[in-house]
Amino acid sequence: MNELHGDTICALATPPGVAGLAVIRVSGPNAVAVCSSCFTSAVALSQAPSHTIRVGWWMAGTTRIDEVTCTLFLAPNSYTGEDVVEIGCHGGVFVVNQIIASLVDWGVRPALPGEFTRRAFVNHKLDLTQVEAVADIIHSQSVPGAQTAARQLAGGFTAQLSDLRYQLLSAAGLLEVELDFSEEGYEFVSREAFAKAVIKGLSVVSNLLDSARAAEVLRSGFQVAIAGYPNAGKSSLFNALLGRDRAIVSPVAGTTRDYIQEQLVIDGCTVHLVDTAGLRDTADTIEMQGIRITRSQIEQSNLVLVVNDASAGFAHSMGLCAELEDKFPGHKVVTVQNKMDLLNMDLGQWDSLVPAGHVAVSSLHPEGVSALRGILSEAVSASYDGVMDALVNARQAALLQTIKTTLESTLRSLQHNIPADLIAIDVRSAVRVIGEITGETWNPDVLDQVFSRFCIGK
Ligand SMILES: Nc1nc2c(ncn2[C@@H]2O[C@H](COP(=O)(O)OP(=O)(O)OP(=O)(O)O)[C@@H](O)[C@H]2O)c(=O)[nH]1
Numbered sequence: 242m243n244e245l246h247g248d249t250i251c252a253l254a255t256p257p258g259v260a261g262l263a264v265i266r267v268s269g270p271n272a273v274a275v276c277s278s279c280f281t282s283a284v285a286l287s288q289a290p291s292h293t294i295r296v297g298w299w300m301a302g303t304t305r306i307d308e309v310t311c312t313l314f315l316a317p318n319s320y321t322g323e324d325v326v327e328i329g330c331h332g333g334v335f336v337v338n339q340i341i342a343s344l345v346d347w348g349v350r351p352a353l354p355g356e357f358t359r360r361a362f363v364n365h366k367l368d369l370t371q372v373e374a375v376a377d378i379i380h381s382q383s384v385p386g387a388q389t390a391a392r393q394l395a396g397g398f399t400a401q402l403s404d405l406r407y408q409l410l411s412a413a414g415l416l417e418v419e420l421d422f423s424e425e426g427y428e429f430v431s432r433e434a435f436a437k438a439v440i441k442g443l444s445v446v447s448n449l450l451d452s453a454r455a456a457e458v459l460r461s462g463f464q465v466a467i468a469g470y471p472n473a474g475k476s477s478l479f480n481a482l483l484g485r486d487r488a489i490v491s492p493v494a495g496t497t498r499d500y501i502q503e504q505l506v507i508d509g510c511t512v513h514l515v516d517t518a519g520l521r522d523t524a525d526t527i528e529m530q531g532i533r534i535t536r537s538q539i540e541q542s543n544l545v546l547v548v549n550d551a552s553a554g555f556a557h558s559m560g561l562c563a564e565l566e567d568k569f570p571g572h573k574v575v576t577v578q579n580k581m582d583l584l585n586m587d588l589g590q591w592d593s594l595v596p597a598g599h600v601a602v603s604s605l606h607p608e609g610v611s612a613l614r615g616i617l618s619e620a621v622s623a624s625y626d627g628v629m630d631a632l633v634n635a636r637q638a639a640l641l642q643t644i645k646t647t648l649e650s651t652l653r654s655l656q657h658n659i660p661a662d663l664i665a666i667d668v669r670s671a672v673r674v675i676g677e678i679t680g681e682t683w684n685p686d687v688l689d690q691v692f693s694r695f696c697i698g699k
């Protein structure tokens with residue numbers, strides 16, 4: 242498939258606003274000629290070798306706009322694969338706008354979001370999994386997420402599928418040749434050896450699929466919902482974990498109506514902490530709405546903390562825990578015994594008092610929530626265990642699922658001596674879907690979807 246770009250584009254590549262420096266990127270066939278016209282330096286830009294930097298003045302006609310640097314990357318050795326000039330100027334809205342205006346005067350078009358990376362993909366500088374890694378690096382909500390995306394940018398995802406793709410392609414070719422010799426009864430593909438390769442491929446695909454949920458945590462962060470009966474101390478615990486008074490706390494049951502979300506970073510991963518309305522039967526319509534929203538927040542969470550007022554008895558919230566485990570199977574629910582200070586026992590004894598698996602805290606004392614921090618840290622790191630070189634996203638997961646189903650069908654066919662032509666159809670189809678993941682086969686809709694996450698200048 243082809244996507245032709247003839248024009249030259251430009252955009253600010255650094256965040257807009259007041260800053261020490263800003264970088265404007267220009268890419269396309271006229272990049273060097275246009276920049277040469279606006280840039281005066283000792284050695285003309287058009288004479289400079291690739292991958293060098295020149296210092297000089299950016300001019301709009303006879304007016305000096307700013308003293309800038311121009312870094313030259315000649316095609317095909319640039320980010321986009323086209324001629325690229327990166328103009329480094331002083332940060333600030335007016336300088337940047339004047340430089341961009343002078344480029345536009347020379348016929349350069351302002352770039353669309355992600356257009357530089359789109360050109361890099363079309364010019365085979367990056368495959369589609371690497372493009373998606375660029376978006377993940379920009380938006381990453383965790384240190385391990387950014388590191389995994391960097392491994393994906395280095396080609397880690399495609400590498401995992403390339404062996405399978407090679408095996409499938411060569412088997413498909415041989416299966417098709419077999420057809421020409423079907424009357425002689427030749428078997429060019431050992432069914433047993435090919436079945437082994439398919440089983441190995443299935444395990445690679447299944448592992449990638451299994452990591453999709455974990456990848457979502459690394460990409461978007463880990464959500465923790467604080468739930469419980471009214472007055473259990475949810476908002477107090479929320480504030481204690483954040484280290485500041487963010488939510489209103491009061492002895493009146495039903496204080497929190499809407500949910501409140503704040504971020505904290507635990508072991509390099511963003512945790513979205515959500516304080517919710519107390520769960521109880523109520524006739525108050527506003528409170529009922531809050532309770533509905535609470536349930537939807539719980540649904541989206543990776544971990545639910547059920548806060549129990551320990552002074553009302555350790556088993557006081559058991560009914561609620563059972564109900565949540567029943568309604569949200571697969572969700573990790575941890576019971577937090579709060580207000581332990583009211584039991585008049587030393588902090589050192591709290592853990593031994595509460596039922597096994599429960600966490601003993603007091604949100605009134607800073608040291609009273611340290612055990613809970615430990616639990617959160619464990620849950621966060623366990624949630625992305627097993628993620629290796631790929632941050633599998635929803636688009637890729639859907640395609641991986643199709644490959645899995647196709648390979649399972651191939652395996653059944655191999656075990657039941659189905660004719661070679663039928664097996665070859667499945668095998669070719671799996672190869673095509675692998676191509677959709679890496680971008681060997683694509684259509685503009687897929688690219689639009691992938692690039693919708695990009696910002697202007699990337
Ligand atoms: N002694 C003691 N009191 C606490 C503790 N945590 C919360 N409280 C008190 O319990 C009352 C209720 O606290 P909140 O944090 O508002 O409780 P909540 O669960 O958010 O309540 P709703 O939003 O109404 O559902 C307040 O008076 C708090 O000061 C604790 O660990 N020890």
Ligand SMILES: [Mg+2]
Nearest residue numbers: 475476496497
């Ligand atoms: Mg509250």
